[in-house]
Amino acid sequence: MSDGDAVLFAEPGARWRAVAYGPLLCLLVLVLELVTSSPAHWFALIFCGALIAAFVALQVFAGRRHVSVELTESTLRQGAETLPLTGIASVLPERDEHSWNDEDWESARALGELSGVPRRRKGIGLRLRDGGLVQAWARDHRGLRTALTAVLDRAGVAAPESEGVAAQRSEDTVATEIEGVAVRESESSEERHSENGADR
Structure with missing residues (x-):
């Protein structure tokens, strides 16, 4: 994003807060084990929490790089491509x-x-x-x-x-109105000729 360009629309693709979900779940399990006097699986829960966090962190990094969107006054960025x-x-x-x-x-x-x-x-x-x-x-x-x-x-x-379509429709409407005027003038001329013929 260039200096001074305000962000008009943005989607991050993924949020870093998702990394905390796995460790928090493992912490909850550990607390329940301690509260219920069950054997605490310290190593297993810490290992699982770290493994889940690392896996989710990779997904978040990829999401923020490849599926994020940012629109400014001068550019549209889609993933790693800027248009x-x-x-x-x-x-x-x-x-x-x-x-x-x-x-x-x-x-x-x-x-x-x-x-x-x-x-x-x-x-x-x-x-x-x-x-x-x-x-x-x-x-x-x-x-x-x-x-x-x-x-x-x-x-x-x-x-x-859609504006181009509306403009085309407007042109078509004008053309139709012109054709209608021409037809009405032609019919009026034919009526005058018919009346003149009837007077004779």
Whole structure:
């Protein structure tokens, strides 16, 4: 993140507090053994607590490196890959849940160094300035979509794809109105000719 850039959206990927869960569970078992006057398994519980903590620490480190998300005013970071917002042309609409057909962006490369969208995350289609498609992703995908669309609008870098669709619809509406006026004028002209013929 560059100096002065505020974080607009972030997901850590994993939290360090999870490392303490295993040792705390082992400590609870040890306390119960002492309270109930059962034989205390000091070595086994300490060993298990340390082993669980080490294993979870590796998972947290990997999660924070590979599935964390951070959006600032200038960049979108997905795992270890950072994409400048100036490279994004548009944010594509969500997939229609009632449609049987997949969207083109759903088969596009997912940002980051993983082979696809991470588990328990959902993709967001992005069209790049060079015409390519990629997938951003997040656990709170709607929150990321909202924040990303807002920052692109403020920076004037890109407009959501839906605005382009709305503009196209507006143009179609104008064209339809022009055609309607032409048809009405033609009908009015035919009526005048018919009335003139009837007067004679």
